[in-house]
Amino acid sequence: MDERLAVVSGGGTGIGAAVARTLVADGCSVLVLGRRAEVLAATAERIGSETGRPEAVRAVSVDLTDPEQIGRVVEAVDGRPVDVLVNNAGGFHSAQDDTLAGIAANWRATLDTNVLTAVLLTAALRPALRRPGGRVILISSIAAQRGGGDAYSAAKAALHGWAYSLAAELGPEQITVNVVSPGYVAETEFFVGRMTPEGHAKRVAATLVGRAGTPDDIAESVRYLASPAASFVTAQILGVNGGSVLGR
Numbered sequence: 001m002d003e004r005l006a007v008v009s010g011g012g013t014g015i016g017a018a019v020a021r022t023l024v025a026d027g028c029s030v031l032v033l034g035r036r037a038e039v040l041a042a043t044a045e046r047i048g049s050e051t052g053r054p055e056a057v058r059a060v061s062v063d064l065t066d067p068e069q070i071g072r073v074v075e076a077v078d079g080r081p082v083d084v085l086v087n088n089a090g091g092f093h094s095a096q097d098d099t100l101a102g103i104a105a106n107w108r109a110t111l112d113t114n115v116l117t118a119v120l121l122t123a124a125l126r127p128a129l130r131r132p133g134g135r136v137i138l139i140s141s142i143a144a145q146r147g148g149g150d151a152y153s154a155a156k157a158a159l160h161g162w163a164y165s166l167a168a169e170l171g172p173e174q175i176t177v178n179v180v181s182p183g184y185v186a187e188t189e190f191f192v193g194r195m196t197p198e199g200h201a202k203r204v205a206a207t208l209v210g211r212a213g214t215p216d217d218i219a220e221s222v223r224y225l226a227s228p229a230a231s232f233v234t235a236q237i238l239g240v241n242g243g244s245v246l247g248r
């Protein structure tokens with residue numbers, strides 16, 4: 001079989017970079033996507049040198065909220081089958097004010113960043129997904145399951161409903177669609193400028209295992225769902241949260 005090809009959005013930092021590194025270490029060729037070219041280039045170089053496979057990781061600079069830019073990803077895929085698509089790009093937008101205009105701007109930005117990025121990238125790559133055997137993985141959040149994030153919680157929850165629909169559409173072609181829902185993960189850019197020692201301690205205390213998650217904790221769950229071994233797992237939400245939210 002050809003080397004497996006994976007596409008990881010938000011692969012330049014945090015969880016996405018850990019996912020990309022894990023998949024490269026497993027023998028995949030990986031495209032990492034994000035808006036900041038210099039961040040992507042540095043991450044691609046680091047992953048290449050840490051795994052000894054510099055040829056296996058390529059960066060594509062793209063704003064995934066912009067339909068016109070997504071063509072760059074299709075060009076980079078260049079007609080190869082995509083084995084693994086990890087829709088990880090996302091982020092939190094703080095509300096600027098509580099006017100209706102401010103609320104509208106905040107919800108639009110949040111939905112664009114967390115939902116539209118995944119929807120557009122998946123639509124663009126859908127024809128290229130490997131049949132049979134393709135894997136689509138969405139990175140949601142514990143905020144979808146327990147609230148607390150206002151528009152962010154709602155946007156991440158939207159991914160869950162969409163994943164069920166997509167899994168039903170792609171299941172007959174032996175493509176799986178699953179959601180990984182991380183709990184609190186330190187060491188990423190997600191909380192930059194928003195975290196306090198008290199906020200950190202509160203989130204750690206909410207886990208059953210008494211620690212923050214790491215990007216590698218999430219990457220390991222993606223590794224499993226992306227693997228051929230997970231072909232009977234689809235339309236599932238996998239909480240990786242140290243027990244902060246109990247499974248149902």
Ligand SMILES: NC(=O)c1ccc[n+]([C@@H]2O[C@H](COP(=O)([O-])OP(=O)(O)OC[C@H]3O[C@@H](n4cnc5c(N)ncnc54)[C@H](OP(=O)(O)O)[C@@H]3O)[C@@H](O)[C@H]2O)c1
Pocket residue numbers: 009010011012013014015016033034035036039062063064065088089090091092113117139140141142143181182183184185186188189190191
């Ligand atoms: N850290 C946590 O505690 C936590 C918990 C639950 C869920 N999550 C979710 O996990 C995912 C990864 O977050 P993280 O913690 O690793 O934070 P992060 O380091 O901020 O990663 C987010 C990534 O998304 C990319 N991105 C954002 N908007 C984009 C756009 N329009 N087009 C292309 N790329 C875009 C960013 O790159 P550029 O800025 O260069 O575009 C960045 O690499 C996110 O979906 C986040 O919501 C995180």
